[in-house]
Amino acid sequence: MAQGIAEREGIGRGLVTLSIMLATIMQTIDTTIANVALPHMQGAVSATQDQISWVLTSYIVAAAIMTPPTGILTSRLGRRNFFIIAIAGFTISSMLCGIAENLPEMVVARLLQGVFGAGLVPLSQATVLDMYPQEKHGQAMAMWGVGVMVGPILGPTLGGYLTDVYSWRWVFFINLPLGILALLGMILFLPDSPRDSDRRFDFTGFALLSLGIGCLQLMLDRGQSQDWFESPEILIELGIAVLGFYLFTVHMFTVKQPFIEPSLFRDRNLSAGLVLGFVIGIVLLATMALLPPLLQNLIGYPVLTTGYVMAPRGAGTMVAMLIVGRLISYIDPRKIILFGLSLTAISLYEMSKFNLEITPWDVIRTGVIQGFGLGFIFIPLSTITFATLSPALRTEGTAMYSLTRNIGSSIGISIMMALLARHTQAYHSILGEFLNPFRHGIAIPPNWSGDTIAGAVAANAELTRQASSIAYLDDFAMMMWVVMAAMPLLVLMQRPRPVLA
Helix, strand or coil: CHHHHHCCCHHHHHHHHHHHHHHHHHHHHCCCCCCCCHHHHHHHCCCCHHHHCHHHHHHHHHHHHHCCCHHHHHHHHCHHHHHHHHHHHHHHHHHHHHCCCCHHHHHHHHHHHHHHHCCHHHHHHHHHHHHCCHHHHHHHHHHHHHHHHHHHHHHHHHHHHHHHHCCCCHHHHCHHHHHHHHHHHHHHHCCCCCCCCCCCCCHHHHHHHHHHHHHHHHHHHHCCCCCHHHCHHHHHHHHHHHHHHHHHHHHHCCCCCCCCCHHHHHCHHHHHHHHHHHHHHHHHHHHHHHHHHHHHHHCCCCHHHHHHHHHHHHHHHHHHHHHHHHHCCCCCHHHHHHHHHHHHHHHHHHHCCCCCCCCHHHHHHHHHHHHHHHHHHHHHHHHHHCCCCCHHHHHHHHHHHHHHHHHHHHHHHHHHHHHHHHHHHHHHHHHHCCCCCCCCCCCCCHHHCCCCHHHHHHHHHHHHHHHHHHHHHHHHHHHHHHHHHHHHHHHHCCCCCCCCC
C-alpha cells in the first residue's frame, strides 16, 4: 500500500493531499471553535458554567476512545471507505450540534462528532507518510501539521467571528461546505487499500480501555461539583477507571491479537513521543479553553475582539512550521523541539504575570510566542516519534499518538477548570479577610458597603473577579512547569535514521 500510494506523483498526489488536509482541518478546528461561543451556548441550552464545559470534553473523550480502533477499522473497511464514512458521519453530526435545543442533545451530538472524527487525524497522518518517501517525511509532516496545529489555534478566532456576526450555531454549520469538499475529494482521488477481513477485533480490550478513559474523564468533569473524594460517586468512578486500565494492561500482554499491539511500546522514540504528545495536548487546548472566559468574563472583551487577539497565535505557528520544514533535514529534531518547548514555557511564564489591566498587545505578544514555540515542536516531534517505527505498525502508532494527545487535552481541560474553580474559592476567602473596615490602610468604597444588599453584592462580585484572575494565573504557571518537566524526555529519543520495512 505504501509503495502504491508513494508512486502517485504530480497533480494526483496533490489533490489527495488537499482532500486529506480539508478533513484534518475540519476535525481539528472543532476542538476549539466552540470555546469563545460557550457563554452564548450556556444560556441557549440552559447549562451551568461547569456543565457547559462538557461540550468540549465530550467531543475530546469520544475522539480519544475511538482513536485506537483506527488501525483495525482501516484493515477491515479499507482506507478509502473508512475516510468516506468518517467524513460523512462527522458532517452530519455537526449539523445535529447546530440544531441542538438543550444540553443533552448537544452532548450526544458532540459525542457523535468525536466518534466519527476520531480516525481522521491518525489516518491522514499515516496516508501522508505513505504518499511521500522517507527523505521527504519532514516536509510532508510540515504540510500535514498545518492542519493539525493551525486548526485548533484558529478555531476561537473563527468561532468568535461566526458567533458575533451570525450565531453560535454557525460554529457547527461551517463544517458542511468543508465536509462536502473533503468527501468529494476522497471519493474521486483517494485509492483504496488492501483489506484484511480476517483480522480480529479485540472487543474486550476496547471495552476495558473505553471504560477506563470514560470513568476517568467523568470523575474529572464532576469532581469539583461533587466535592471530589468526599463523594461516593467520585470514589466509584476512580475505582472503575483504575480497574479498567489495570485489566486492559493485563489483557494486552496476555492475548494473541490485542487491541493495541504491545510491540509499539518497545520503540523508544514512540514511547517518549507519546508522553510529549500528551503534554502538548494539555498546553495547546487547555490554554485555548482558559483564555476566552478570562478575556470575556473578567476583562470584558467582546466575543469578536477575543477571537481577533487570539488569531496571531496561529500566525506564529504557521511561520514556525514554514521554517521548520526547511531546517529539519539539517538540524537534530531534538534541538528544535527543545527550542520550541523553551518558547512555550516562556510564554506561559509571561501569561502567569497577567492582570486585569492587560492590553490586547499583551495577549497578542504572548500568543505569538506560544504559537511560534508550538510550531517548532509539532513537526519535528511527529517526525522523530515515528522515525524508528516499522511501517507495518505505522497506522496503529499514529492512532496511539493521537489518542495520547486527545487524552492530554481532555484531562488538561478538566484539571485546569477544576483547579480554576477551587483556587477561585480559596482566593475569595483570603481576599475577603482584607475587605474589613477595621483593617488599617484599607479604604472600602461607599458602594461596597455591607449595610445594603447592593453594596454586599458589588463587593462580592469584585472579590470573585479578583480571585478568579489569580486562579487563572496559577493555571498558566502550572502548565509552564508541566512543559519544563517534559524537556528531559528528549534525552531518551534517537535521531531519525532510515528504517527498513
